[in-house]
Amino acid sequence: MSSDKVSSRIRARLRAADKPYFANDNISDFLHEGELEALQSEVEEAMQSVLESLVIDTEHDHNTQETAKRVAKMYVQEVFAGRYTPAPPVTEFPNAQSLNELMIVGPITVRSACSHHFCPIIGRIWIGIMPSASSNLIGLSKYTRLTNWIMSRPQIQEEAIVQLADALEALLEPNGIAVVMEADHFCMHWRGVKDENTQMINSVMRGAFLEDASLRREFLTLIRLRN
Numbered sequence: 001m002s003s004d005k006v007s008s009r010i011r012a013r014l015r016a017a018d019k020p021y022f023a024n025d026n027i028s029d030f031l032h033e034g035e036l037e038a039l040q041s042e043v044e045e046a047m048q049s050v051l052e053s054l055v056i057d058t059e060h061d062h063n064t065q066e067t068a069k070r071v072a073k074m075y076v077q078e079v080f081a082g083r084y085t086p087a088p089p090v091t092e093f094p095n096a097q098s099l100n101e102l103m104i105v106g107p108i109t110v111r112s113a114c115s116h117h118f119c120p121i122i123g124r125i126w127i128g129i130m131p132s133a134s135s136n137l138i139g140l141s142k143y144t145r146l147t148n149w150i151m152s153r154p155q156i157q158e159e160a161i162v163q164l165a166d167a168l169e170a171l172l173e174p175n176g177i178a179v180v181m182e183a184d185h186f187c188m189h190w191r192g193v194k195d196e197n198t199q200m201i202n203s204v205m206r207g208a209f210l211e212d213a214s215l216r217r218e219f220l221t222l223i224r225l226r227n
């Protein structure tokens, strides 16, 4: 790609700052005003080339005339928006009552895509929080907003759940954090091995959830009851 492309300018900034730009990294700090729109136009142009290479007559086929434009918008503004937009604003409240009881939020719907084939990953997440006296509390909707921001990137499930746990830990500074995710991977259902029944379930347990087996059991029992 020639250096006058907007993606080249963004990439040069990332490299100069020695920042990674993997599929599931957020690069919003490196985009200047107006560049997201320019990036979308660049993706549209590249997508049009993909359609041409697939030997699809986009000139005469009324169904695919706008496909490159739609796919570019879908990637940049919708399903991969978590790469290009900053973290959602999250209002924090002090834990005024020094709450130290288990809190569980979920199931939060997960909509993501695998980094390997860009096929959908659709699933659910439960979050357990054991606050400390100095923890911050956040509004209930913010768990979903934060999850959406992290999941709307090309991901693998093992890394997605760790990114979410890291973000929650940094925000809440809790005594413990637990995240359980179960998801269907359409790269396995729709294509490839075509196994429609297999799901992936994984969990991250930190702090009190790792150290205290009865707390971990309480969390896992309560989320099972919600199934």
Ligand SMILES: Nc1nc2c(ncn2[C@@H]2O[C@H](COP(=O)(O)OP(=O)(O)OP(=O)(O)O)[C@@H](O)[C@H]2O)c(=O)[nH]1
Residues within 6 Å of the ligand: 114, 115, 116, 155, 156, 157, 158, 185, 187, 188, 191, 192, 193
């Ligand atoms: N560990 C992990 N694997 C995933 C995830 N999402 C998709 N995969 C797998 O990634 C693998 C990619 O495999 P490759 O062998 O490189 O690609 P492929 O030849 O298209 O593989 P098949 O899917 O087996 O046809 C597949 O086995 C997918 O099922 C995920 O979140 N975590």
